[in-house]
Amino acid sequence: MGRERGPVRRLLLAIAFSITPWSASLHAETGYELWLRYRRVTDATRLAEYRRVVARVVVAGNSPTARAIREELTLALRGLLDTTVSVGATTVGSPGLIVGIASSPRIASLLPARRRPPAGRESFLIANVKAGGKTVIVVAANSDVGALYGTFALLRGLQMQRPVTALESSSVPRIRRRVLDHWDNLDGSVERGYAGASLWDWARLPETLSPRYRDYARANASIGINGVVLTNVNANAQALTPEYLGKVAALANVFRPYGIAVYLTARFSAPIELGGLKTADPLDSTVRAWWRDKADEIYRSVPDFGGFLVKANSEGQPGPQDYHRTHADGANMLADAVAPHHGVVMWRAFVYSNDVPSDRVKQAYDEFTPLDGAFRANVLVQTKNGPLDFQPREPFHPLFGALPKTAQMLEFQITKEYLGEDTHLVYLAPLFKEVLDADTYVRGPGSTVARVIDGTLQGQRETGIAGVANVGSDTNWTGSQFNQANWYAFGRLAWDHRLTAAGIAEEWIRATFTNDDAAVRTIAHMMLVSREAAVNYMTPLGLAHIMGSNHHYGPAPWARLSRADWSPVYFHRADSVGVGFDRTATGSNAVAQYAPHVRELLANRATVPDSLLLWFHHVGWREPLRSGRTLWDEIGLHYQAGVDTVRAMRGEWQSVRESIDAPRFAEVDSFLSIQEREARWWRDAALEYFSSFSQLPLPPGVEPPAHSLEYYMGLRCPADARKPRCPDIP
Ligand code: GCW
Numbered sequence: 001m002g003r004e005r006g007p008v009r010r011l012l013l014a015i016a017f018s019i020t021p022w023s024a025s026l027h028a029e030t031g032y033e034l035w036l037r038y039r040r041v042t043d044a045t046r047l048a049e050y051r052r053v054v055a056r057v058v059v060a061g062n063s064p065t066a067r068a069i070r071e072e073l074t075l076a077l078r079g080l081l082d083t084t085v086s087v088g089a090t091t092v093g094s095p096g097l098i099v100g101i102a103s104s105p106r107i108a109s110l111l112p113a114r115r116r117p118p119a120g121r122e123s124f125l126i127a128n129v130k131a132g133g134k135t136v137i138v139v140a141a142n143s144d145v146g147a148l149y150g151t152f153a154l155l156r157g158l159q160m161q162r163p164v165t166a167l168e169s170s171s172v173p174r175i176r177r178r179v180l181d182h183w184d185n186l187d188g189s190v191e192r193g194y195a196g197a198s199l200w201d202w203a204r205l206p207e208t209l210s211p212r213y214r215d216y217a218r219a220n221a222s223i224g225i226n227g228v229v230l231t232n233v234n235a236n237a238q239a240l241t242p243e244y245l246g247k248v249a250a251l252a253n254v255f256r257p258y259g260i261a262v263y264l265t266a267r268f269s270a271p272i273e274l275g276g277l278k279t280a281d282p283l284d285s286t287v288r289a290w291w292r293d294k295a296d297e298i299y300r301s302v303p304d305f306g307g308f309l310v311k312a313n314s315e316g317q318p319g320p321q322d323y324h325r326t327h328a329d330g331a332n333m334l335a336d337a338v339a340p341h342h343g344v345v346m347w348r349a350f351v352y353s354n355d356v357p358s359d360r361v362k363q364a365y366d367e368f369t370p371l372d373g374a375f376r377a378n379v380l381v382q383t384k385n386g387p388l389d390f391q392p393r394e395p396f397h398p399l400f401g402a403l404p405k406t407a408q409m410l411e412f413q414i415t416k417e418y419l420g421e422d423t424h425l426v427y428l429a430p431l432f433k434e435v436l437d438a439d440t441y442v443r444g445p446g447s448t449v450a451r452v453i454d455g456t457l458q459g460q461r462e463t464g465i466a467g468v469a470n471v472g473s474d475t476n477w478t479g480s481q482f483n484q485a486n487w488y489a490f491g492r493l494a495w496d497h498r499l500t501a502a503g504i505a506e507e508w509i510r511a512t513f514t515n516d517d518a519a520v521r522t523i524a525h526m527m528l529v530s531r532e533a534a535v536n537y538m539t540p541l542g543l544a545h546i547m548g549s550n551h552h553y554g555p556a557p558w559a560r561l562s563r564a565d566w567s568p569v570y571f572h573r574a575d576s577v578g579v580g581f582d583r584t585a586t587g588s589n590a591v592a593q594y595a596p597h598v599r600e601l602l603a604n605r606a607t608v609p610d611s612l613l614l615w616f617h618h619v620g621w622r623e624p625l626r627s628g629r630t631l632w633d634e635i636g637l638h639y640q641a642g643v644d645t646v647r648a649m650r651g652e653w654q655s656v657r658e659s660i661d662a663p664r665f666a667e668v669d670s671f672l673s674i675q676e677r678e679a680r681w682w683r684d685a686a687l688e689y690f691s692s693f694s695q696l697p698l699p700p701g702v703e704p705p706a707h708s709l710e711y712y713m714g715l716r717c718p719a720d721a722r723k724p725r726c727p728d729i730p
Contacts, residue, residue, distance in 0.1 A: 031476030038079030124150030195472030223491025401442030422479030537642025
């Protein structure tokens with residue numbers, strides 16, 4: 001019977017769906033639409049106001065970008081205003097919204113003389129003016145792509161249901177290259193990707209262009225991302241063959257109207273692998289000629305190609321050091337190849353070697369500071385936010401500010417390799433902000449990482465920021481609904497690092513989920529506490545790198561690997577006395593890499609923040625911290641606080657049920673229950689392990705671990721790169 005019920009039920013469902021009004025089926029809430037969801041404005045007064053003002057829209061011009069703006073406005077206004085709005089290159093009657101180039105006669109005649117968009121190709125102005133006694137919203141820019149950014153800013157205002165008078169703004173990006181780095185392999189897999197296979201369907205390109213390519217470009221443009229590295233930094237030279245370059249060109253053509261340039265990773269040994277040369281020595285003239293020819297070939301198919309991203313002499317990747325040359329020699333060779341075409345080279349500083357008997361977190365600084373001033377003007381040294389590897393919390397990387405004569409890019413990881421991958425709700429804007437706002441003190445107080453990166457501190461003209469993408473072919477793009485917020489937050493902060501984590505969360509929630517004020521407040525609260533919760537249940541008080549090996553999922557503070565500096569035990573250094581890595585002068589002296597003020601702050605037990613304590617100090621289990629409680633008690637209470645926060649988040653999510661559509665509500669709800677279970681797993685495994693050193697009882701308020709240390713050590717997570725899970729964690 002059960003067998004017969006299935007098809008009958010499916011048939012009934014099919015009938016039910018076929019009679020569902022088109023608008024409802026169009027609005028099935030999968031998360032696919034991201035923050036470009038454009039639902040009808042819920043505030044009746046506002047809806048009436050918008051309908052009154054924005055009845056007719058003119059977007060001048062016929063460039064592909066102008067057409068993209070018209071398409072976006074047609075879609076968005078139909079959804080938001082729930083009525084048909086005429087959107088055209090011209091209009092009969094006077095428009096209520098006009099988008100175009102500020103210097104065009106039509107827009108210039110509307111704008112008062114003083115009101116112009118700020119200088120720059122990407123900047124824009126949104127102004128309300130009166131024409132014929134009626135309000136007209138003008139989106140003015142210096143280029144079509146600026147007009148596109150202005151349009152998305154306007155739509156953001158409408159999605160937030162701001163009064164028309166509050167839509168006025170003007171904006172200019174603070175960082176020039178705002179790039180997503182895809183760690184996508186040519187076989188469709190994504191390194192550290194938790195959202196399904198790669199978006200790029202190489203086998204079907206260039207002929208078949210998935211509609212997702214355009215939706216991906218729209219999403220990026222809406223938050224100001226203007227560059228995409230298509231391929232993994234663990235690079236495959238095949239991406240540079242004529243066959244693949246044709247595919248790359250097809251993607252570039254889709255992205256171009258949205259202001260997005262493509263970049264590729266360059267495998268340093270490509271001249272050998274593809275060109276049949278005997279060497280890839282960057283000072284060898286045949287090698288240099290090979291790269292020049294390759295660059296010329298790329299630019300013939302992709303005239304606005306952005307340039308190369310390179311991981312060299314790191315984790316087994318080939319590089320200039322194979323030929324006893326420096327990173328600067330390698331980067332400059334590629335920079336010379338792309339310079340005639342105005343391309344750049346983004347050269348990663350994520351390097352460490354097993355042969356160097358030094359603290360791993362010191363190696364990038366040691367290798368790169370002697371090269372300051374040696375890089376070409378079109379090289380950006382791309383440095384991860386912290387000196388280790390995208391941990392839940394790290395101090396800022398000491399290279400920021402330490403290369404005054406070098407353009408430096410900041411690399412964040414949007415994909416949550418170390419932060420619960422797809423399921424855990426961890427909003428990363430607080431992490432991004434913590435780094436951007438960190439003060440390097442290299443030119444006195446106020447020398448923030450953000451000012452190093454935006455070029456204002458040390459006078460850099462080339463500026464950039466990269467985020468390792470969390471996007472894949474899952475319907476919801478990012479593996480979970482809330483991971484979308486991290487893509488969004490990265491883009492918004494790349495455009496303007498002064499925005500706040502709370503402000504960005506609010507925008508995202510209103511566009512993505514609901515405009516109900518109480519629900520917005522609750523969800524924003526969940527998001528804003530989530531990163532500290534993850535730090536607490538994974539690596540509190542400056543602990544780092546104690547996760548499971550390879551898949552990097554779940555706790556394994558006991559692990560010892562073939563390389564010392566891959567091993568959790570190397571990083572936490574627990575013993576019978578205490579725990580933590582002494583990076584002061586009595587230890588590895590990594591603190592010496594920071595400017596004097598920061599160095600002293602971190603080296604001194606009295607001034608180092610608790611949040612970085614065990615990163616810089618080996619602290620006795622019984623030593624009192626600021627709170628007056630012992631280190632051991634604080635460790636226990638922090639782990640417990642992490643679990644408690646996740647529990648509270650589950651309750652908060654329940655309280656917004658009425659405001660959220662059923663499918664997305666249920667998905668988030670189920671992921672939060674996974675997160676709570678795994679937060680307990682982290683807490684219990686870590687406390688069992690560390691108590692084997694401290695030999696101390698857990699303080700009151702900390703729940704006793706559910707299982708023995710042996711139990712946690714014996715768990716084997718399936719090492720499925722996409723979703724390692726330990727299903728039998730209680
Ligand atoms: O965090 C580590 C990852 C590697 C990655 C590497 C890097 C692309 O575990 O998967 O390789 O960083 O940033 O190069």
